[in-house]
Amino acid sequence: xxxxxxxxxxxxxxxxxxxxxxxxxxxxxxxxxxxxxxxxxxxxxxxxxxxxxxxxxxxxxxxxxxxxxxxxxxxxxxxxxxxxxxxxxxxxxxxxxxxxxxxxxxxxxxxxxxxxxxxxxxxxxxxxxxxxxxxxxxxxxxxx
Numbered sequence: 649x650x651x652x653x654x655x656x657x658x659x660x661x662x663x664x665x666x667x668x669x670x671x672x673x674x675x676x677x678x679x680x681x682x683x684x685x686x687x688x689x690x691x692x693x694x695x696x697x698x699x700x701x702x703x704x705x706x707x708x709x710x711x712x713x714x715x716x717x718x719x720x721x722x723x724x725x726x727x728x729x730x731x732x733x734x735x736x737x738x739x740x741x742x743x744x745x746x747x748x749x750x751x752x753x754x755x756x757x758x759x760x761x762x763x764x765x766x767x768x769x770x771x772x773x774x775x776x777x778x779x780x781x782x783x784x785x786x787x788x789x790x791x792x
Contacts, residue, residue: 726780
């Protein structure tokens with residue numbers, strides 16, 4: 649069902665879905681009073697809405713996960729976290745409202761959309777952290 653709480657439910661669903669990865673997770677805009685050198689920041693755009701038929705809507709949203717790891721500890725730490733997120737974003741994500749699953753979003757895989765990792769590497773020469781993003785578009789149907 650289409651509701652005003654849908655953006656919050658999507659954000660909660662993405663957070664819950666990736667929260668099994670043992671690293672500090674922030675939502676974009678959240679205060680970072682504690683300075684963890686390794687973290688994931690959840691950013692998303694949408695939902696984007698379009699008609700899918702009579703009484704049916706197709707909802708899409710973009711997930712952009714910023715990943716930061718320390719560069720001195722393990723040379724493959726960034727790839728390890730990105731790989732875990734890559735697998736998570738390829739999976740269906742349940743969208744839950746008031747304790748009830750209202751939909752399951754799945755990875756959109758047409759020729760314009762893809763699941764991808766973008767590596768930025770060391771962003772400043774004097775700071776020992778590496779960054780990357782893991783990005784995907786998910787979609788689900790809503791009946792009205």
